[in-house]
Amino acid sequence: MKFLLAALGLLTWSSGTAVAQKKPAPKAKPATATIPAATLTAGKAVYVQNCLTCHQADGGGVDGLNPPLTKTTWVLGDKTRLVKVVLNGLQGEDIDGEPYNNVMPAFDILTDQQIADVLTYVRNSFGNKASAIKAPEVKTIRATNKK
Amino acid sequence: MKNTLPRLLLLPAAVVGSLSLFALKTETAVLPDADNAGLKLPAGFGALKVAETGGRARHITVTPQGTIYVKLNRPNSAGKGILVLREASNGKATVSSGFGNYGGTGIYSTPEYLYASSDQEVFRYKLNSKGEVTNPEQPEKIITGLVNRKQHESKSITLDKAGNIYVNVGAYSNSCQVKDRQKGSLGIQNCPVLDSAGGIWQFKADKLNQTYGNGIRYATGLRNVVGLDWNAQTNQLFVMQHGRDQLYDNFPSLYTSKQSAELPAECMYALKRGDNAGWPYIYYDGQQRKKMMAPEYGGDGKKEATGNYLEPAAAYPAHTAPDALLFYTGTMFPEKYRNGAFIAFHGSWNRAPEPQKGYYVVFQPFKDGKPSGDWEVFADNFAGSAANAAAGRPEHKPCGLAQGPDGSLYVTDDKQGTIYRIVYAKK
Numbered sequence: 001m002k003f004l005l006a007a008l009g010l011l012t013w014s015s016g017t018a019v020a021q022k023k024p025a026p027k028a029k030p031a032t033a034t035i036p037a038a039t040l041t042a043g044k045a046v047y048v049q050n051c052l053t054c055h056q057a058d059g060g061g062v063d064g065l066n067p068p069l070t071k072t073t074w075v076l077g078d079k080t081r082l083v084k085v086v087l088n089g090l091q092g093e094d095i096d097g098e099p100y101n102n103v104m105p106a107f108d109i110l111t112d113q114q115i116a117d118v119l120t121y122v123r124n125s126f127g128n129k130a131s132a133i134k135a136p137e138v139k140t141i142r143a144t145n146k147k
Numbered sequence: 148m149k150n151t152l153p154r155l156l157l158l159p160a161a162v163v164g165s166l167s168l169f170a171l172k173t174e175t176a177v178l179p180d181a182d183n184a185g186l187k188l189p190a191g192f193g194a195l196k197v198a199e200t201g202g203r204a205r206h207i208t209v210t211p212q213g214t215i216y217v218k219l220n221r222p223n224s225a226g227k228g229i230l231v232l233r234e235a236s237n238g239k240a241t242v243s244s245g246f247g248n249y250g251g252t253g254i255y256s257t258p259e260y261l262y263a264s265s266d267q268e269v270f271r272y273k274l275n276s277k278g279e280v281t282n283p284e285q286p287e288k289i290i291t292g293l294v295n296r297k298q299h300e301s302k303s304i305t306l307d308k309a310g311n312i313y314v315n316v317g318a319y320s321n322s323c324q325v326k327d328r329q330k331g332s333l334g335i336q337n338c339p340v341l342d343s344a345g346g347i348w349q350f351k352a353d354k355l356n357q358t359y360g361n362g363i364r365y366a367t368g369l370r371n372v373v374g375l376d377w378n379a380q381t382n383q384l385f386v387m388q389h390g391r392d393q394l395y396d397n398f399p400s401l402y403t404s405k406q407s408a409e410l411p412a413e414c415m416y417a418l419k420r421g422d423n424a425g426w427p428y429i430y431y432d433g434q435q436r437k438k439m440m441a442p443e444y445g446g447d448g449k450k451e452a453t454g455n456y457l458e459p460a461a462a463y464p465a466h467t468a469p470d471a472l473l474f475y476t477g478t479m480f481p482e483k484y485r486n487g488a489f490i491a492f493h494g495s496w497n498r499a500p501e502p503q504k505g506y507y508v509v510f511q512p513f514k515d516g517k518p519s520g521d522w523e524v525f526a527d528n529f530a531g532s533a534a535n536a537a538a539g540r541p542e543h544k545p546c547g548l549a550q551g552p553d554g555s556l557y558v559t560d561d562k563q564g565t566i567y568r569i570v571y572a573k574k
Binding site: 103106 | 220300328544
């Protein structure tokens with residue numbers, strides 16, 4: 001019985017997020033605030049239509065060609081830099097120390113809302129967890145975006 | 148040996164002994180791995196993992212003495228871009244040394260020289276009578292200044308029998324759009340990429356510091372060739388083109404994503420000097436067996452191409468990425484393989500969201516120097532499972548091919564760096 005309890009304890013312990021949620025956590029930044037399901041659905045639709053061929057369904061990318069979108073400093077890091085990748089495309093830049101030989105085209109034809117949705121989806125899929133990006137943020141970055 | 152012979156004749160036991168030793172030497176002592184290195188092969192064939200190099204093993208060559216040279220995509224932790232492997236009699240090898248501080252893809256040997264390429268140059272090393280490189284730190288730079296803009300950067304190489312070397316310069320673009328890979332962007336008229344890329348160049352194998360001006364534009368309109376080989380039977384260069392990507396992504400009103408996964412075919416071309424295979428203006432539809440007008444240049448998915456472009460010699464499933472071509476001239480494998488072609492398909496990514504394909508070595512039968520009859524998958528399951536292959540998450544990706552002196556087929560893998568050797572066991 002003791003053993004069972006210990007095992008159970010271990011189980012709950014290992015599912016760290018569940019534990020974290022139960023604790024009356026210090027009301028932190030909205031980073032862990034739940035993203036509305038509708039936003040994720042909309043973001044996924046943009047992803048499937050525009051990004052999936054290169055970055056793949058699992059966000060794992062393609063060796064040496066297209067970088068993964070799993071926990072890269074680009075995906076989880078500075079929002080302005082991230083939004084600009086989608087607005088301007090990217091080429092010849094090492095991603096977390098690795099070179100990739102394909103080209104990321106610009107997606108400035110996407111609306112502010114579509115870019116916000118797809119990046120929010122990416123930042124909360126494939127093992128990523130990060131705050132949402134909102135359409136007004138994209139709008140501001142687009143307005144000052146130097147090509 | 149001459150001296151010992153008469154004495155041996157007096158000793159029957161010793162004769163038997165030496166004969167069996169002899170038999171061990173000529174017959175192959177190479178034993179396939181119990182699981183054939185995880186590969187699925189036709190009956191009678193076996194495979195072993197020769198070595199784990201841990202590098203991105205691109206192309207490979209084996210000298211007549213059996214020394215193996217492997218070109219790495221980028222230098223390993225010791226800073227070496229070319230690995231030297233020596234085999235024990237059981238076929239297992241260790242990396243005995245390395246040299247060349249540059250990454251790249253191409254490697255090729257004649258009995259006298261080893262040739263290797265970076266992504267913008269080609270070097271030559273002298274081989275001694277043991278197949279060893281004598282000048283690892285001072286190669287001759289025979290070709291320099293080739294275009295490398297990252298996309299389609301590999302400079303694959305092969306030689307003919309007349310002292311010429313052929314180098315692929317891949318197009319640094321998908322289909323010469325004004326904005327590369329951007330939805331709806333149209334093609335640039337008189338595609339400027341073709342002035343220095345998108346074709347095969349011929350140079351002298353023994354002249355130093357050649358560049359575009361010294362070479363011959365042997366063939367044009369080839370988007371990207373990674374696998375190429377000289378067919379000694381017909382005295383002709385054969386190449387494998389990687390067909391264009393993203394018909395659906397860039398022209399969703401003209402193609403479905405299903406069509407985009409199946410178009411265009413990966414093509415084999417038999418080249419003559421001056422040939423034009425049509426990139427970026429056309430692509431090849433392997434189902435209709437027709438050359439089609441590219442959507443960037445007025446095509447709509449239905450219009451056939453106009454213009455005098457080369458017909459492919461054979462066609463294979465779309466996006467499967469043929470990275471090596473080898474004409475088999477050995478005698479170890481059964482007769483049907485002689486003078487036919489092996490092709491290493493690195494595997495697709497551009498078929499998503501449809502299941503991915505490839506990650507296998509194909510055999511293409513040849514007759515009188517032409518593809519004859521259907522190709523077949525020869526060595527399969529580099530991916531580790533059908534599910535891995537479909538998901539585009541293979542364990543290994545076949546990239547290079549070489550024929551050993553005994554007629555074994557060597558295959559490299561640039562995902563984990565495994566070197567495979569396929570042997571025929573039945574008599």
